[in-house]
Amino acid sequence: QVQLVESGGGLVQPGGSLRLSCAASRSINFYAMSWYRQAPGKQRELVARIDSSGTTSYADSAMTGRFTISRDNIKNTVYLQMNSLKPEDTAIYYCNARLSVNYSYWGQGIQVTVSS
DSSP states (O other), X not given: OOOEXXXXXXXXXXXXXXXXXXXXXXXOTTOEEEXXXXXXXXXOEEEEEEOTTOOEXXXXXXXXXXXXXXXXXXXXXXXXXXXXXXXXXXXXXXXXXXXXXXXXXXXXXXXXXXXX
């Protein structure tokens, strides 16, 4: 079992920045770590992923330019730096740790609201 706790969300104006953190209860060295988000009335969608070797990928080109995922295996923490935020980025953001199909864990989610 891996417990994941997200932090760093909140209310930010359009064009602003936030850095989300996801702290794990144990070593995540071998886990692929991801950030997902779910906006009201929409399905949960992948935002960004970083594998155990540090290779990153993003859901689309718009996120590649504005979001950066990173990991600190010493601190057992994954980050999502979000810049140039837009109202459409408003959602609950979830952290996921995945070792395999049978070993996938979710955090409780954290609200990000982009509004003036």
